[in-house]
Amino acid sequence: MKRLLFLGMLVFAIGACEGDQGPTGPTGADGQDGAAGNDGADGQDFPGPLPDEYINADGILGGAAYSKWYTTDAGGTGDAGATVSADFFRCKACHAWDGLGNTGSYADRTGQSTLTDTRPDVSSVNLRSSAVSYTVDALFDLVVHSPGRTIDAMDNTHPDYSTELTVGQVWNLVKFMREEWVEPGLLYDLEVSGTAMYVDYSVGPPVVVSPTLTYSNIGALGNAADGDASYATKCAACHGADGTTLDIGGRSLGLFVREKPNEAWFKAKFGEAGTGMDPGLVTTTTELQDLYAALVDETNYPPLP
Numbered sequence: 001m002k003r004l005l006f007l008g009m010l011v012f013a014i015g016a017c018e019g020d021q022g023p024t025g026p027t028g029a030d031g032q033d034g035a036a037g038n039d040g041a042d043g044q045d046f047p048g049p050l051p052d053e054y055i056n057a058d059g060i061l062g063g064a065a066y067s068k069w070y071t072t073d074a075g076g077t078g079d080a081g082a083t084v085s086a087d088f089f090r091c092k093a094c095h096a097w098d099g100l101g102n103t104g105s106y107a108d109r110t111g112q113s114t115l116t117d118t119r120p121d122v123s124s125v126n127l128r129s130s131a132v133s134y135t136v137d138a139l140f141d142l143v144v145h146s147p148g149r150t151i152d153a154m155d156n157t158h159p160d161y162s163t164e165l166t167v168g169q170v171w172n173l174v175k176f177m178r179e180e181w182v183e184p185g186l187l188y189d190l191e192v193s194g195t196a197m198y199v200d201y202s203v204g205p206p207v208v209v210s211p212t213l214t215y216s217n218i219g220a221l222g223n224a225a226d227g228d229a230s231y232a233t234k235c236a237a238c239h240g241a242d243g244t245t246l247d248i249g250g251r252s253l254g255l256f257v258r259e260k261p262n263e264a265w266f267k268a269k270f271g272e273a274g275t276g277m278d279p280g281l282v283t284t285t286t287e288l289q290d291l292y293a294a295l296v297d298e299t300n301y302p303p304l305p
């Protein structure tokens with residue numbers, strides 16, 4: 001009897017505990033943001049920091065070296081040395097003033113392969129795009145090209161310049177190629193119709209075939225009045241008020257700009273060894289454009305009398 005009562009109470013007690021669960025409580029507030037993480041280590045610049053030799057190099061002297069590396073104006077000894085073939089005196093002989101080789105202003109000019117044995121063949125390399133697509137160290141090696149073709153050989157392939165140029169001159173050349181070359185289209189337009197100069201042996205006797213080069217829009221992006229002012233201060237003392245005082249290969253300065261716009265800017269910017277025209281006369285592209293805008297005028301800057 002006692003046990004039954006106990007069991008009944010137990011059942012009652014269990015039943016009393018089994019109520020329905022209450023509703024889910026509200027979601028708690030968002031926790032606090034965690035503390036900021038540590039900064040990561042600095043990444044490396046691609047393709048690495050520029051070497052001091054490049055930073056300290058002089059691209060204007062590099063341009064002078066591109067024209068004639070052995071001159072004192074360009075940091076050379078003044079003498080190319082007895083063993084150096086004249087073919088290798090000037091980078092521009094093979095790569096042209098515009099760096100475009102035989103696809104640009106030298107498309108109608110080449111050497112041995114067109115039976116002109118006083119000149120080397122013009123390269124088909126586009127040095128302007130090489131200059132921006134390689135690292136400066138790679139460019140250095142490409143200029144030096146060691147071991148390359150020896151420099152006393154008559155040939156058009158790249159010579160080994162490591163024995164002729166100082167390390168400083170090569171860095172100057174690298175800096176020139178990357179930073180100081182002016183985009184031709186900023187100074188003039190050039191249309192080359194036909195393929196680069198070659199000898200056509202399919203006819204008898206063989207003939208040299210040349211493309212036609214047409215320059216236009218010379219100085220179209222410049223300001224002629226500013227160019228006249230710049231000419232008066234920087235050029236007139238030697239070339240005369242109208243550019244006719246000096247005979248430059250049968251041309252006045254005005255005619256030179258009109259007929260050889262691919263070359264004139266180079267001389268204004270990088271000088272001409274042995275003439276008193278030092279490297280760096282006109283260094284900005286704007287001033288070069290202005291000078292072209294002025295000198296293209298045949299009335300103000302006529303041909304030689």
Ligand code: HEC
Pocket residue numbers: 066069087088089090091092093094095120121123124125126127130139142143155156157158159161173
């Ligand atoms: C006699 C002709 C000649 C002369 C002079 C010459 N080069 Fe070259 N250069 C070439 C030819 C051809 C090539 C491409 C084929 C080769 O490497 O032989 C070339 C290749 C190069 C290249 C590598 C371009 C690339 O994309 O691979 C550089 C840079 C260069 N020359 C710079 C110079 C500089 C700077 C000078 C003057 C110090 C110079 N060259 C003088 C003919 C010449």
Ligand code: HEC
Pocket residue numbers: 231234235236237238239246247248249253256263264265267268272275276277281282291
């Ligand atoms: C200190 C005198 C002097 C000054 C200043 C001068 N030139 Fe000359 N320039 C010369 C001499 C000298 C020649 C070579 C004449 C000759 O061929 O006999 C020359 C030649 C040139 C040539 C032709 C180079 C060649 O390869 O035949 C150009 C282009 C030229 N000068 C442009 C200019 C320009 C542009 C200015 C002004 C920014 C200028 N020059 C300032 C003295 C000077």
